[in-house]
Amino acid sequence: MLELTPRKLRLLDYYDDGEDARHFSFAIESPWVSDLQTIAGQFFMLALPGFGEAPFTYVSQPDAQGRFNALIRRTGALSNALFELPAGAVLGYRGPFGKGWPLFFSTHQVLVVAGGCGLAPLAGLLDEAAEHHLPVHLRVIYGARRQATQVLGRERERWKQTMSFSETFDQAGAGQQQGSPLVHLEQLFAKQMPDAVLCCGPQALMQATADSCLNLGIPANKIWLSMERRMHCGVGLCGHCYIGASYACVDGPVYRYDQLQAVQAGCLTLPQGQG
Numbered sequence: 416m417l418e419l420t421p422r423k424l425r426l427l428d429y430y431d432d433g434e435d436a437r438h439f440s441f442a443i444e445s446p447w448v449s450d451l452q453t454i455a456g457q458f459f460m461l462a463l464p465g466f467g468e469a470p471f472t473y474v475s476q477p478d479a480q481g482r483f484n485a486l487i488r489r490t491g492a493l494s495n496a497l498f499e500l501p502a503g504a505v506l507g508y509r510g511p512f513g514k515g516w517p518l519f520f521s522t523h524q525v526l527v528v529a530g531g532c533g534l535a536p537l538a539g540l541l542d543e544a545a546e547h548h549l550p551v552h553l554r555v556i557y558g559a560r561r562q563a564t565q566v567l568g569r570e571r572e573r574w575k576q577t578m579s580f581s582e583t584f585d586q587a588g589a590g591q592q593q594g595s596p597l598v599h600l601e602q603l604f605a606k607q608m609p610d611a612v613l614c615c616g617p618q619a620l621m622q623a624t625a626d627s628c629l630n631l632g633i634p635a636n637k638i639w640l641s642m643e644r645r646m647h648c649g650v651g652l653c654g655h656c657y658i659g660a661s662y663a664c665v666d667g668p669v670y671r672y673d674q675l676q677a678v679q680a681g682c683l684t685l686p687q688g689q690g
């Protein structure tokens with residue numbers, strides 16, 4: 416069933432979490448079973464009366480009471496209006512949509528490369544690995560322009576307790592690692608070759624990460640990227656989010672890199688729901 420009508424969503428609480436970014440807690444009124452089956456990396460459409468809808472990813476997936484978190488940057492009309500709302504405000508919600516990150520049960524060495532707000536779509540995956548003790552060894556490298564632009568401060572402190580989590584800065588301060596995450600890839604690969612690489616961040620970072628991984632010997636079918644496109648319907652109807660022969664809202668936003676290359680070249684159409 417195509418979900419086109421927003422359901423009620425309550426803004427529960429929020430706190431500032433990085434420059435021009437806020438960590439929001441929401442609750443879906445009367446959550447559906449499908450809400451509880453949300454996979455890390457999927458997205459939802461947030462509706463604000465008078466401002467339309469925009470896609471955002473889950474930082475934590477909805478629980479039985481429909482409560483979940485999201486990290487939202489102040490970028491334009493809708494997010495500006497959201498930042499002015501008090502706790503208790505009623506908004507609209509559609510979701511979960513798209514394809515999330517792959518679930519790893521047999522892959523043991525996973526490298527996660529995140530840039531800026533691109534850490535948000537990966538948060539659910541990192542939490543699952545940390546809390547449910549998946550048979551996965553995660554190493555995370557997170558790049559930001561400078562310390563003030565880092566997001567998910569509380570989550571990062573938690574993850575540092577349970578996994579290898581390093582941070583890089585374009586403008587590093589004393590004692591901080593200078594450079595983009597890419598500068599450190601070769602060194603990380605020399606220590607331990609990953610079986611899979613997941614990346615989310617600015618397009619240039621994702622492209623460069625994929626290229627470096629291929630050069631360092633990771634096959635394209637072991638690399639996943641989360642692609643950002645303009646989205647309107649979120650369900651494969653309007654055609655705003657196409658990437659080659661696919662719709663990012665349905666076939667993505669998370670793509671396996673060999674399949675992304677094929678759809679970009681227009682030579683593969685992904686059946687709905689196939690990863």
Ligand SMILES: Cc1cc2nc3c(=O)[nH]c(=O)nc-3n(C[C@H](O)[C@H](O)[C@H](O)COP(=O)(O)OP(=O)(O)OC[C@H]3O[C@@H](n4cnc5c(N)ncnc54)[C@H](O)[C@@H]3O)c2cc1C
Nearest residue numbers: 458469470471472486487488490491492493494644645668
């Ligand atoms: C699958 C998906 C998940 C997302 N998850 C998050 C998230 O978790 N947190 C978050 O803060 N943002 C996320 N975004 C981005 C967010 O949806 C946009 O920034 C949104 O447009 C904000 O609405 P606005 O009205 O505030 O800004 P707008 O007025 O719509 O846009 C502000 C500026 O951002 C540009 N822009 C808007 N959307 C895009 C886009 N898709 N690609 C490139 N440039 C764009 C516009 O051209 C404009 O310059 C996600 C986008 C997608 C597609």
Ligand code: FES
Nearest residue numbers: 647649653654664
């Ligand atoms: S957002 Fe409408 S087809 Fe993807």
